[in-house]
Amino acid sequence: MRLLILVNPNASGGEEAMPRLKERFDSEPDAELVAVETPDEMLNALDERGPEADRIVLGGGDGTISSMLPKLLKLKKPLGVLPLGTANDFARTLSLPEDPIEAVEVAIGPRTHLIDVGMVNDHPFINVASVGVASKVSELQSKDLKRSFRVLSYAMSFREAIRDAKPFSVSMTLDDHNHWRGMVHQVSVGNGRFHGGGLVVAEDAAIDDGKLHIYVVRPGTFLDLAASVASLKFGLGGERETLKRRAAETVRLTTSRPRHINIDGDIRSTTPAEFSVARRALEVAIPSELPPHQRGLVDVDESRASEESEV
Template sequence: MRIIALLNRGGGTLRTTDLDALEAHLREAMRVGGHTIELGYIEGEEVGRELEAAAGSPDHDAVLAGGGDGTISAAAAALMGSGKTLLVLPAGTMNLFARALGLPMDLHKAVDALAKGVARDVDIATADGRPFVHQFSVGLHARMVLMRSRLEYASRLGKMLASLRAAFAALAKPSTIEAELVMGETVVRARTPGIGISNNLFGDGPLPIAEKPDGGLLGIYIFRTARRLEIALLFVAMMLGRWKEIETVDIHQSEEVVLRVRSRRRNQTCVIDGELVPASNETRLRIHPKALRVVVPADNDR
């Protein structure tokens, strides 16, 4: 493949990585794997613009994106339906999409896996046309992300601690939204603290990772309680990988869902792949089966 690699210097792991050593390893691994590579660095507001330019370049047929979930989401959005291939280098805090693809979390091991990997078509979802690879959420999660954004942190550990503080703050004063979800002929109405809609159903385990990246169905999660204790128990169950056993979570699957939300909050927000964005009263979410080509480890070509 003719690869252009764009590494986000602001990615959590890259900020503390020997970039010269990583670049040398990346070039050599790709050479041995039979690929050509052009490498550059991106940061801040230029990330989305540079990824879109790389996706549209006739000089390359693949884009390697190095960074956190936000960077990878932007790269996937740029490449969706293009026929070009995305290589994911996990350099963020959680790296949820990279985990779903079976990639190692160590940067050098991930480079080796990508150099020897195979192409595979996986699903990508959209919210009112905006692509996402992991999750859309409203309610509790959006409040947590908003609270975390007001806290200062300068490292991966700092971000995790800030997330924990934000979770406790949100739990201290839970609120609810009124929601209606239309899934084909099924209509669900709920007063809920939060709703999550994922690009394929999450598997078991302590991290919310798609069990099958090409399953072809959105995972839809509706929390049915606003009681602090029950929400806290849900968080504990999630960390233990047993959240599916909690009766206060309704789980649905659908190719498409229309979500209508009413909230007492004046400026309603949602989270798309970890990014806090303004939310509308009605959002149409769809899954696009096998609309994104990625590279996965050769032994994970399920």
């Protein structure tokens, strides 16, 4: 199997992982390990080397993988993931090991699975696309903050952003018939299960269920909003006055004026927004044996898993 491994050394865990990865792949004649420091370099490497590879392995954070989605969807090659970023929510959804070398064995292993990809205004995403406070959170996420506080950096930035946030009016239509209008601090539309360093989009959210899971953070007291964040952090079900959840296959969202859309941690579009699901659009490597209580994947053939684990 011809492997193309592209690693972002500027990711939170990239610099530390590179020597270990070089040692791991030195004896693999069909593996090409390339350090790529910018998105343009990674895109160029995918253009030049991707078509000849049997599998592509990307080492970096969620933003690295998300920014490569348009190219990956065109190449139609199985994807392996090395979680080297700050939050690694995509890896968490797939139940990937945190250790880079353990993640390598999954990334090049025998088991793959087709997952959904979210779409917003023709931009693909893997985790979540959000309007509102999340855009300010993205601005507050400095490299130093991410490196120093890692998964806690999102919660810290969220608390700072929402303190001075002003609610705004949104109108949503779910599946062309369910309409909702109201004042909000944030609307998040999830394709995966996790975002923001482990926040759970919805109790039943999975990245292969063919649905978008939506949550709305509405105005309230600081304590109410803190309780809503706690519900997201611990994956608690039900609703609160300040936290509403829905699920749909399509979402149409409008605001009184154009607002930034945070797509997997980066600002890439503005409202109005059209969301949809590209069903089973991306083939990814997953562990041969999934943890018994994982909930990021639901449409998995368990008999195939047991067969592969015996190989």
